[in-house]
Amino acid sequence: MEKLLLIVEVHQLKKQGFxxxxxxxxxxxxxxxxxxxxxxxxDEATWMVSLCRRQKKQDP
Structure with a gap:
């Protein structure tokens, strides 16, 4: 989730003219x-973030 917030913040700063x-x-x-x-x-950002959260064999 942190990565998605970072991507959104990058877009907001660019819109502000940074x-x-x-x-x-x-x-x-x-x-x-x-x-x-x-x-x-x-949509691409949410898809990319969801890839990082795949279930692992050791997850409960």
Whole structure:
């Protein structure tokens, strides 16, 4: 869930007029990650986050 919030925040900061380098510094992530998140739609972001939460054999 934290990653989804981060992606939404990147989009909000870009709409507010922040440059990619400023967003990267503010959120302490790389510029390449900012570009990757800006290319994603909300549906793609939720799909990507759901992949990280797959059930494991050892999960109760």
């Amino acid at each position: 440059k990619v380098a400023a967003i990267a510094r503010k959120l302490e992530i790389s510029r390449n990650t900012v570009y990757k998140y800006l290319d994603m739609t909300f």
